[in-house]
Amino acid sequence: MESGLPMSPYESDPADRLLTASADGEDQAVEAALRPKLLDEFIGQERVREQLSLVLQAARKRGAAPDHVLLSGPPGLGKTTLSMIIAAELNAPIRITSGPAIQHAGDLAAILSSLTEGEVLFLDEIHRMSRPAEEMLYMAMEDFRVDVIVGKGPGATAIPLELPPFTLVGATTRAGLLPPPLRDRFGFTGHMEFYAPAELERVVHRSAGLLDVEIDPAGAAEIAGRSRGTPRIANRLLRRVRDFAQVRHDGLVSREIAARALEVYEVDARGLDRLDRAVLEALLKLFGGGPVGLSTLAVAVGEEAETVEEVAEPFLVREGLLARTPRGRIATAAAWQHLGLTPPQAPAAARAARGVRQNGLWADGQA
Numbered sequence: 073m074e075s076g077l078p079m080s081p082y083e084s085d086p087a088d089r090l091l092t093a094s095a096d097g098e099d100q101a102v103e104a105a106l107r108p109k110l111l112d113e114f115i116g117q118e119r120v121r122e123q124l125s126l127v128l129q130a131a132r133k134r135g136a137a138p139d140h141v142l143l144s145g146p147p148g149l150g151k152t153t154l155s156m157i158i159a160a161e162l163n164a165p166i167r168i169t170s171g172p173a174i175q176h177a178g179d180l181a182a183i184l185s186s187l188t189e190g191e192v193l194f195l196d197e198i199h200r201m202s203r204p205a206e207e208m209l210y211m212a213m214e215d216f217r218v219d220v221i222v223g224k225g226p227g228a229t230a231i232p233l234e235l236p237p238f239t240l241v242g243a244t245t246r247a248g249l250l251p252p253p254l255r256d257r258f259g260f261t262g263h264m265e266f267y268a269p270a271e272l273e274r275v276v277h278r279s280a281g282l283l284d285v286e287i288d289p290a291g292a293a294e295i296a297g298r299s300r301g302t303p304r305i306a307n308r309l310l311r312r313v314r315d316f317a318q319v320r321h322d323g324l325v326s327r328e329i330a331a332r333a334l335e336v337y338e339v340d341a342r343g344l345d346r347l348d349r350a351v352l353e354a355l356l357k358l359f360g361g362g363p364v365g366l367s368t369l370a371v372a373v374g375e376e377a378e379t380v381e382e383v384a385e386p387f388l389v390r391e392g393l394l395a396r397t398p399r400g401r402i403a404t405a406a407a408w409q410h411l412g413l414t415p416p417q418a419p420a421a422a423r424a425a426r427g428v429r430q431n432g433l434w435a436d437g438q439a
């Protein structure tokens with residue numbers, strides 16, 4: 073049973089999109105090899121890294137398990153990677169599971185009771201855990217104890233079970249929707265931000281080294297610029313560009329090769345894909361930049377309203393290309409510029425742009 077929370081727009085990305093931030097099968101297979109193993113190798117997220125480093129160093133000094141850690145932020149920014157780094161830095165084993173995998177409180181009890189002292193428990197998508205499991209987790213986090221209910225009805229008894237001290241690392245795309253009692257039991261929350269292009273360039277370089285791909289700095293910059301601030305996407309685009317470079321050229325990834333490869337995959341210079349551009353083009357060309365209602369816009373691009381709203385729009389809004397207003401969707405000046413189109417001018421605005429009105433006449437002589 074799920075917690076009943078709506079899916080996050082991040083989670084509902086269809087996996088067949090090259091630019092989705094959620095992991096597909098190929099990602100999962102390659103990602104293990106690309107994950108940084110220690111905090112020093114982890115690129116970017118300076119603030120979270122420094123804060124976490126203090127938490128871990130202090131725990132090591134005290135010889136105790138650190139406080140529970142909550143990592144929040146969109147998918148593909150390195151939450152799983154950081155949880156593994158936490159375990160490696162503490163020299164502790166790690167157990168990995170996720171909210172949706174824990175259907176019953178008993179599932180959680182089984183995991184908790186088999187933890188060893190100091191072990192790190194990584195709970196991905198913690199906001200999607202069932203309510204009874206969530207309540208069991210409160211007690212486990214605070215008192216390192218759970219009550220296992222044996223039997224049913226009036227004869228049911230609660231058997232207390234002591235747990236060894238462990239560190240929970242929870243990950244969520246929606247920290248704001250976690251129930252406060254759960255949120256409050258984390259001693260440290262790290263908010264992961266989208267990566268800057270220069271940081272993604274370093275990610276691409278590092279991954280290229282591990283995958284044995286020859287790449288020059290301009291090639292890495294080209295891939296980074298199209299990766300939507302997300303290392304998982306950067307790594308995926310790098311693999312597609314590598315294919316192109318190996319099949320059509322000599323294997324070296326330069327700016328030109330990266331740009332041509334990503335053109336084949338319909339990822340433009342700003343990281344927009346076919347659907348993103350279709351939405352923008354409809355908004356600009358059919359509706360003059362809006363405002364237009366979501367369902368009308370969706371019909372124009374032949375997609376479901378939810379797909380437009382949850383898959384294309386979040387990135388377009390983040391990029392400042394589209395705005396959601398109470399009257400409908402509108403395109404920004406940057407959207408016109410990005411598609412190389414000229415916004416229509418309102419008659420008065422057009423005249424004002426041409427000249428100053430004097431003596432009741434515009435500079436062009438019209439009244």
Ligand SMILES: Nc1ncnc2c1ncn2[C@@H]1O[C@H](COP(=O)(O)OP(=O)(O)OP(=O)(O)O)[C@@H](O)[C@H]1O
Pocket residue numbers: 093094095102103104106107108113114115116146147148149150151152153154196275303304307
């Ligand atoms: N700071 C980083 N430096 C280098 N590589 C990174 C960094 N962050 C993430 N990556 C790479 O990006 C990929 C995705 O990272 P990860 O699986 O940790 O993301 P996530 O936030 O846990 O995603 P999800 O929420 O979907 O589980 C991994 O291959 C990892 O190697």
